[in-house]
Amino acid sequence: MVEEKKKILVIDDEESVREIYRHEFLNNGFSVSSAKDGEEGLLKAGEDAPDLILLDIMLPKMSGIDVLKSLKQNPLTKKIPTLLLTNLGEETIIKEGFELGADGYLLKVSYTPIQVVEEVKKFLQGSE
Numbered sequence: 001m002v003e004e005k006k007k008i009l010v011i012d013d014e015e016s017v018r019e020i021y022r023h024e025f026l027n028n029g030f031s032v033s034s035a036k037d038g039e040e041g042l043l044k045a046g047e048d049a050p051d052l053i054l055l056d057i058m059l060p061k062m063s064g065i066d067v068l069k070s071l072k073q074n075p076l077t078k079k080i081p082t083l084l085l086t087n088l089g090e091e092t093i094i095k096e097g098f099e100l101g102a103d104g105y106l107l108k109v110s111y112t113p114i115q116v117v118e119e120v121k122k123f124l125q126g127s128e
Helices: 015-027 038-048 064-073 091-099 113-126
Strands: 007-011 031-035 052-055 082-086 104-107
Touching: 007 015, 007 038, 015 031, 015 113, 031 038, 038 052, 038 064, 052 064, 052 113, 064 082, 064 091, 082 113, 091 104, 104 113
Parallel strands: 007 031, 007 052, 052 082, 082 104
Antiparallel strands: none
16 A cells, blocks of 8 residues: 655745755655745645645735634644744744644754754654
């Protein structure tokens, strides 16, 4: 029996960032989709039913915080683990993210893409 690939949704406005993470996740056996803004990210989360979402906070059209609020209020997406992946390290934003239901917080500057993949693997193993 073939094990189904875990699906990751990367929501980030920088194409280069989306491509780097897409490449790393594909190389590690994941299925990946991406979105360039908050609105597209919400749509894809509902359509693709990913196993985990990596969400930037600074996004066009709709902030990552607003995306997180919407994800956690929607019965179809509220149980999808969501990790904030951002360069914003302000304590108030981190606290708000966790209060709204974020499952984790990774500072882009503190993690290489390979380390982010490893964190996602650990997180998914721990949530099974």
